[in-house]
Amino acid sequence: MASQSVLTPQSQDFPRWYQDVVAKAEMADNGPVRGTMVIRPYGYAIWERMQYEMDVRIKKTGAKNAYFPLFIPESYFAREAEHVEGFSPELAVVTYAGGEELAEPIVVRPTSETVVGEFMAKWIQSYRDLPLLLNQWANVVRWELRPRLFLRSSEFLWQEGHTAHESLDDASAYARRIHYEVYNDFMVNVLACPSYIGIKPASERFPGAINSMTGEAVMRDGKALQMMTTHELGQNFARAFDIYYQSEAGQAELCFTTSWGASTRLVGGLIMAHGDDNGLVVPPRLAPIQVVVVAVRDDAEVNEACERVAASLGDAGVRVEVDRGRGSFGRRVTDWEIKGVPIRIEVGPRDLAQGLVTLVRRDNAEKTTLGLGALVSEVPLALESIQTNLLARAIAHRDERTRDVDSVADAIDAAKDGFARLAWDLVAGEGETTLNAQAVSVRCLQRQDGSMPSSEDEGGLICLVAKSY
RNA sequence: CGGGCUGUAGCGCAGCUUGGUAGCGCGCUGCGUUCGGGACGCAGAGGUCCCGGGUUCAAAUCCCGGCAGCCCGACCA
Numbered sequence: 212m213a214s215q216s217v218l219t220p221q222s223q224d225f226p227r228w229y230q231d232v233v234a235k236a237e238m239a240d241n242g243p244v245r246g247t248m249v250i251r252p253y254g255y256a257i258w259e260r261m262q263y264e265m266d267v268r269i270k271k272t273g274a275k276n277a278y279f280p281l282f283i284p285e286s287y288f289a290r291e292a293e294h295v296e297g298f299s300p301e302l303a304v305v306t307y308a309g310g311e312e313l314a315e316p317i318v319v320r321p322t323s324e325t326v327v328g329e330f331m332a333k334w335i336q337s338y339r340d341l342p343l344l345l346n347q348w349a350n351v352v353r354w355e356l357r358p359r360l361f362l363r364s365s366e367f368l369w370q371e372g373h374t375a376h377e378s379l380d381d382a383s384a385y386a387r388r389i390h391y392e393v394y395n396d397f398m399v400n401v402l403a404c405p406s407y408i409g410i411k412p413a414s415e416r417f418p419g420a421i422n423s424m425t426g427e428a429v430m431r432d433g434k435a436l437q438m439m440t441t442h443e444l445g446q447n448f449a450r451a452f453d454i455y456y457q458s459e460a461g462q463a464e465l466c467f468t469t470s471w472g473a474s475t476r477l478v479g480g481l482i483m484a485h486g487d488d489n490g491l492v493v494p495p496r497l498a499p500i501q502v503v504v505v506a507v508r509d510d511a512e513v514n515e516a517c518e519r520v521a522a523s524l525g526d527a528g529v530r531v532e533v534d535r536g537r538g539s540f541g542r543r544v545t546d547w548e549i550k551g552v553p554i555r556i557e558v559g560p561r562d563l564a565q566g567l568v569t570l571v572r573r574d575n576a577e578k579t580t581l582g583l584g585a586l587v588s589e590v591p592l593a594l595e596s597i598q599t600n601l602l603a604r605a606i607a608h609r610d611e612r613t614r615d616v617d618s619v620a621d622a623i624d625a626a627k628d629g630f631a632r633l634a635w636d637l638v639a640g641e642g643e644t645t646l647n648a649q650a651v652s653v654r655c656l657q658r659q660d661g662s663m664p665s666s667e668d669e670g671g672l673i674c675l676v677a678k679s680y
Numbered sequence: 681c682g683g684g685c686u687g688u689a690g691c692g693c694a695g696c697u698u699g700g701u702a703g704c705g706c707g708c709u710g711c712g713u714u715c716g717g718g719a720c721g722c723a724g725a726g727g728u729c730c731c732g733g734g735u736u737c738a739a740a741u742c743c744c745g746g747c748a749g750c751c752c753g754a755c756c757a
Contacts, residue, residue, distance in 0.1 A: 541717040
């Protein structure tokens, strides 16, 4: 039914489709400097919803928000060998400021482990100060050679959590709590986007970490997108930044730290996880606009009815917007579909005469006619039904796109349009090189039952491999 | 950062080969008729032809150098 010509179909050119959606749903534009991004109000509203949902969960784990500076002394980076090596290609460095050459170059943060470490060392005196659980919402800069809106930009927005603990076990347990109770819970219950939870092989680990956990989601084209990551940093940063505490026994002990982040990349993930040829599809629990009430024509009576419908839904806790009937009906309907609003309620004189309105679901285009009185009870149910359907659909898609294979060669074949799952023993070492040569990478390691291993050294692990964004 | 393609009105493009001062579709503005799946008529507005240099009487067009975008690769949230 919907017009076919607005967006490039996914099957014809997926990257083009993605760009069309970003542009036509008015989510973002390229900034004037290569790799930078202007996030437009609708895109930002989606990010704000993500922020809110994650922030609530982060706070439940006991972490508190703080803010650290954008500018970091270059010397901080040099203190952790792997860290500096891993990040130096992506650093933007300020060497000139205030009209003169700087004595010490200043790095624009690509991540904040180093500054945070410096201050943790200052703030932590005794075991009574632990755990120290911090989070910040900030922008970071990583100079990107091949930028794509939301997925990879030189400047992006994220949250980065940084924590310090007494023991490896405490740090490890907290990191897992973040990974499951914040990230995975958000992914599954809000974003309706299941991801493969596992650990990164050594080759893909965060520079300076002893273990990196990930959530790898399957996009509509079968490629992988890392949606979030949680790192156990062991004592590497504690050692580099002298983060010591005095134990109950009076001994000076090194802390164990963690860090974890999720970024505006999630917006790109949202687009590619649920979007279809008619545009974005936003899960109701995430949607900044859950319901749009569309006036079929620009008519005083119709517009008034729309306002009443919106007000009653708003009172019922639904995020709702009214589209008064300016411009052609078909055009407006198409625009809301591109924006992925979960439910459209069409209000027109024909239905109105009988006290009815039409409700249309974005996920399956299903239309139903409802009495005005039923809306307040029916709309929340429909929103939940859409949420459930999107999650079920995403799980089915993930499973369809994942093949169990027995060799690296078959894995490369499977990675043409999805994920391959195979024994890690078949891949580790040589196999990883072979995969990488074909632009396929090991996305994560799991136990046979899909649960997260404690380390790469566990025997009998399986791995998921795919092409990735 | 390598390889390929591209930059002309907000968006999509033609014009460039063969230099002569810019056009089409959509969108936008106004008025009117419309409005239940991208409406139509009439009247309009809008361009440093990516930027800088060069050749020339004359450059969107030819030459050189930048910058930006897209696709593929290496790197990454």
